[in-house]
Amino acid sequence: MSTSVPVQGWGREAMARRLAQDIPDGSYINLGIGIPELVARFVPDGRTFIYHTENGLLGMGPSPAEGQEDPELINAGKRHVTANPGAAYFHHADSFAMIRGGHLDLSILGAMQISQSGDLANWSTGQPGAIPAVGGAMDLVAGVKKVFVLTQHTTKTGEPKLVESCTYPLTGQGVVDRIYTDLAVIDITPAGFQAIEIAPDVPFEHVQAMTNAKLTPPSASLSE
């Protein structure tokens, strides 16, 4: 196979659409900042999702029309949002009781690195001189029932994000359930990374080459 042929996986919107298909109707979901926010645009027909934003809103709606922004109605990314019919506001201790107490069904986050045992690193590169900032990510991965990561398969410079063990400081240990990338959908299993779906026209060998750990192909699932 020629290395000069660029491999084109799913685009950002296709990744978000693919993930949205796997969310059951009626789920309470926390969306992280970045690509995870796109998931809200691809709710499958007939399903209702309720979005939680940890700064204190359940029932978060889309961005307001221009001129309708309210500086006191924002999401965790500090962007202007709206409140859907049936929404509720609450204080931070209640908001994180929803998270830590296991009341939310799904957390969708971005990642810097994910290890084959489900460790997640997404808050710091650990560089000396960097300003540490953690926000709510450690609470989300520790408390929400399921954790999905939605991320490009590699960094902007082509470094694999899926690795045997994380070199960046962890957000949580053994917390990730499933990863959606531009190249594949991958479960974390006791045997490591298990691909359950590969993007159309992407050779499995390419996904394995972009993964810095053993990846089991979809046809060789553990149960077979």
Next chain:
Amino acid sequence: MINKRMPNAAEAVADIPDGASIMVGGFGEAGSPIELLHALIDQGAEDLTIISNNCGSGEVGLAALLKARRVTKVICSFPKTANSTVFPELYREGFTQLELVPQGTLAERIRAGGAGVKAFYTPTAVGTPLAEDKESRDFDGRTYLLEHGLTADFALIKGLHADEHGNVIYNKTARNFAPVMAMAAHTSIVQTAKVSAPGELDPEVVVTPGIFIDRVVEVPHPAHESELIAAGVSYP
């Protein structure tokens, strides 16, 4: 007769001493008590410890208090902001120390402090650098970290409407940390756009009961960080 109304922000913060610990409400600009913070800058107290989710943006409000070199320690979950250079410079210089706390742990530490709970176990941050030097214990096969309740000398928070007994309601996501901070501080000071006589707030919708509030200040048209920054304001 109970009347917690103060004539203005300056009198509400007049007795905050050097070395005080102060909880400051707000998540980003939502709920940031800008007028109380500016009154505190005018008042001059220094060597302060600030407990807040963020460190402000631009050079107004909390960022302006830091820039005036009044804050030697922050207990914070997310001190970086896209448009603020104030905290990073003070942190790199070593003037302002940082205790980094996960956001939910910060909220619960404050709630616990206000509720008389000295410490609690949480699963958040287990296995991460923020677990270093913390006691841990296993319950039902899972590891939890011991975290301590937080209290403070003062809280500066923002609400929408208060009465003279200190009952408060908030505006949308500006509520964030204010209700738990009001519980956890020895002296809790709230600024609201309106202050009424007792009886105007429906007891069914009161969010912070007046027992947690010591002083109320009416600020009819509170400023927002983003508007001040857009107008080029650098306080003072």
